[in-house]
């Protein structure tokens with residue numbers, strides 16, 4: 031089937047509908063027209079599924095210095111201190127804005143004005159604001175409700191961005207995208223384009239992420255020549271519900287360990303004291319590696335998480351969503367232990383941005399998990415990501431004000447107008463490649479890497495990428511094919527970055543280089559030249 035090309039113009043183009051994209055849309059809509067495009071429905075985002083919460087200094091017992099310190103320790107020497115300081119110090123104001131919009135974080139009790147703060151791994155204080163165990167859902171609900179009231183925000187659901195459009199001066203002018211239902215190709219032209227469509231957990235066989243997390247933003251930016259940073263640092267969440275069937279894993283929030291849950295082996299013995307004095311509340315990379323190592327030694331499929339020390343009333347009140355999901359699976363967590371495994375969870379790296387949210391491409395910004403701002407370093411501190419999303423939304427908003435008054439950049443649309451785009455509606459033609467990429471990433475680019483595994487990944491990914499790119503040269507698009515092309519690019523970026531890093535640090539562990547080098551630097555890659563500083 032061939033299709034027609036339509037064009038849409040707006041001051042701002044925001045791709046992605048998680049906390050970062052929606053917060054930005056609300057802010058910038060005061061100053062200009064906004065097109066917000068999202069691949070499925072507006073609530074289909076990693077934010078919607080986020081359980082834990084937003085880390086922020088809101089109590090007298092806590093301090094900015096301690097939050098900064100915990101973030102830096104978790105990031106193992108690769109955090110940009112200035113960026114961390116700004117994020118932590120600007121946090122309370124951004125939280126206040128969310129509350130003013132209507133977000134209801136859990137309070138100590140019905141009459142109290144004091145927040146009930148959660149503890150998570152790597153935090154020295156209780157500082158995680160949450161809404162029960164469905165925090166992301168509450169934040170999205172409120173942001174979407176507010177967005178829908180704004181007349182100058184046009185929401186395009188079921189629109190899959192294909193690639194960025196750069197003009198002859200390498201200035202970003204927007205994207206072209208596929209309308210999933212009609213098969214139309216739309217050109218979204220904008221003065222400012224913002225990539226905020228999350229991470230890429232779907233690159234891995236097992237992930238806590240939703241199906242939409244196929245690294246679209248990072249892959250598009252990479253193909254356009256933007257600098258991409260620290261892709262080797264993929265954070266694995268230690269405790270996802272063990273599910274022998276599906277690749278999508280249900281998260282058992284770190285807050286469960288924060289409330290006293292203990293990790294145990296099948297024989298009932300605890301093991302975390304062998305790996306860290308912080309035991310269950312050590313930073314995530316340490317806990318995930320500890321579980322992975324126990325599973326390998328014992329050739330077992332899962333370990334257990336035990337929260338049965340807490341009363342049933344407490345568990346149901348604090349973790350209603352986790353309780354009922356486990357109950358559906360036949361596990362009453364107030365008395366049964368929960369079988370858990372690590373799964374790919376968060377990309378600490380992404381599109382390199384500066385403190386204003388600008389990428390290395392003119393008129394292109396990036397936000398949220400898609401971006402690498404320097405605040406996460408080699409391993410993100412739990413619940414810092416939604417904080418980063420709202421802080422950088424404000425930063426992009428402020429920086430963008432000077433641009434919206436300008437004219438649209440010149441764009442050469444001839445090549446698009448002359449092209450006949452072929453739409454391929456068969457969704458299962460690539461199933462083999464999907465499976466192959468996800469399995470290769472899991473086996474060779476997972477929690478524990480080695481030179482041999484990286485070499486294997488290099489060979490496999492090279493062959494698969496050639497095949498997929500050949501298919502794309504025929505300009506034949508389907509949502510499934512667009513996503514597949516993106517995950518192969520992401521897998522390649524992780525592989526290149528992991529090969530460049532000749533040490534083990536944070537979320538990157540290579541058994542052939544088990545030590546930490548003293549001069550830590552970011553890994554910056556660019557499609558035009560691979561460089562490592």
Ligand code: SIN
Pocket residue numbers: 080081082083281282283284285376411412413414415
């Ligand atoms: C969790 O609830 O454990 C996830 C929180 C996060 O990834 O920050």
